[in-house]
Amino acid sequence: MSDVKLAFVVQKPQYKGETSRLAITHAISYQTVEILLEDGETVTPKLCFIGEGVLGLQKGQNAMDLYGITSTESHMKNTLLVDLDVLVCKEDLAKYGIPEDAMPTAEDMGADKSIQVVPFAEIQKAVEEAKHVFFF
Amino acid sequence: MGNLTIGCYPGLVGSMSYDFAMKLAEAAVDKGHKVSIWFSGNATGSVKANQKHLKDYSTGEKHLKDLLAKGVEICTCEACTVARGIKKDEGIPGVQWNAMHWFLAKVHAADRALLIGGE
Numbered sequence: 001m002s003d004v005k006l007a008f009v010v011q012k013p014q015y016k017g018e019t020s021r022l023a024i025t026h027a028i029s030y031q032t033v034e035i036l037l038e039d040g041e042t043v044t045p046k047l048c049f050i051g052e053g054v055l056g057l058q059k060g061q062n063a064m065d066l067y068g069i070t071s072t073e074s075h076m077k078n079t080l081l082v083d084l085d086v087l088v089c090k091e092d093l094a095k096y097g098i099p100e101d102a103m104p105t106a107e108d109m110g111a112d113k114s115i116q117v118v119p120f121a122e123i124q125k126a127v128e129e130a131k132h133v134f135f136f
Numbered sequence: 137m138g139n140l141t142i143g144c145y146p147g148l149v150g151s152m153s154y155d156f157a158m159k160l161a162e163a164a165v166d167k168g169h170k171v172s173i174w175f176s177g178n179a180t181g182s183v184k185a186n187q188k189h190l191k192d193y194s195t196g197e198k199h200l201k202d203l204l205a206k207g208v209e210i211c212t213c214e215a216c217t218v219a220r221g222i223k224k225d226e227g228i229p230g231v232q233w234n235a236m237h238w239f240l241a242k243v244h245a246a247d248r249a250l251l252i253g254g255e
Contacts, residue, residue, distance in 0.1 A: 002244075004243065004244045006240075006243065012255075017254070017255040018145075018177045018178070018254060018255065019145050019177055019253055019254045019255060022145065022176055022177055022216075025236060026176070026236045026239065026240070028236075029235060029236035029237040029239075029240055030237070030240055032235070032237045033237040033240040033241050033244070035237070036237060036238065036241035037241055037244060041244060043240045043241075043243065043244050045240075132243055132246070132248075132249040134143065134249070134251040135251065135253065136251070136253065
């Protein structure tokens with residue numbers, strides 16, 4: 001029985017590059033990792049957005065219509081559907097003038113979790129609790 | 137000895153970060169550590185076989201074959217790879233193809249895990 005805590009820290013804007021999106025999809029894959037682990041072994045990522053990483057998370061995205069690609073909003077909803085903890089830095093949202101209620105929700109899809117807008121100190125705590133930290 | 141997992145995301149051409157990841161893996165395995173490498177993003181372009189090594193460009197194939205021969209486990213993200221037009225039968229033999237959970241599983245077992253970022 002062992003759980004390995006991870007922190008995925010996204011500090012690059014969505015759509016600007018590929019890796020900020022890969023952080024999300026890699027974190028989501030925790031849901032299926034058990035097929036490669038022994039019984040009782042788990043991986044628990046926390047997905048954290050800081051700095052410019054908070055850009056491009058807002059709801060109302062039309063990436064599929066305009067570019068034919070899945071929107072970050074859709075990916076964010078999927079993170080909530082698979083019960084990931086998603087932390088978005090409160091101070092950085094304020095810095096860029098993004099209201100907290102602009103964050104997507106997935107209640108309409110049946111998700112129990114919501115994006116947590118938290119002070120940076122909370123994200124720091126998640127980083128300190130993680131065995132491995134990955135910066136994207 | 138330790139267990140090292142490297143997530144490698146940069147493209148083969150365009151920065152030296154890819155080269156650094158390969159050198160680091162080689163140094164670790166030569167010291168007797170167990171090493172796993174996960175390719176995602178632009179790094180997946182490096183798993184195509186029959187690369188011509190022009191001296192002005194980094195090469196992936198030679199490094200990967202050498203690392204595979206030394207027992208390093210190497211896996212490429214299947215989705216990232218096919219999105220770049222590389223089919224499985226065009227890949228370097230011995231490189232595994234899997235989904236992102238392969239990386240997380242290796243991270244679970246790792247003493248140290250590093251992410252060599254892209255772009």
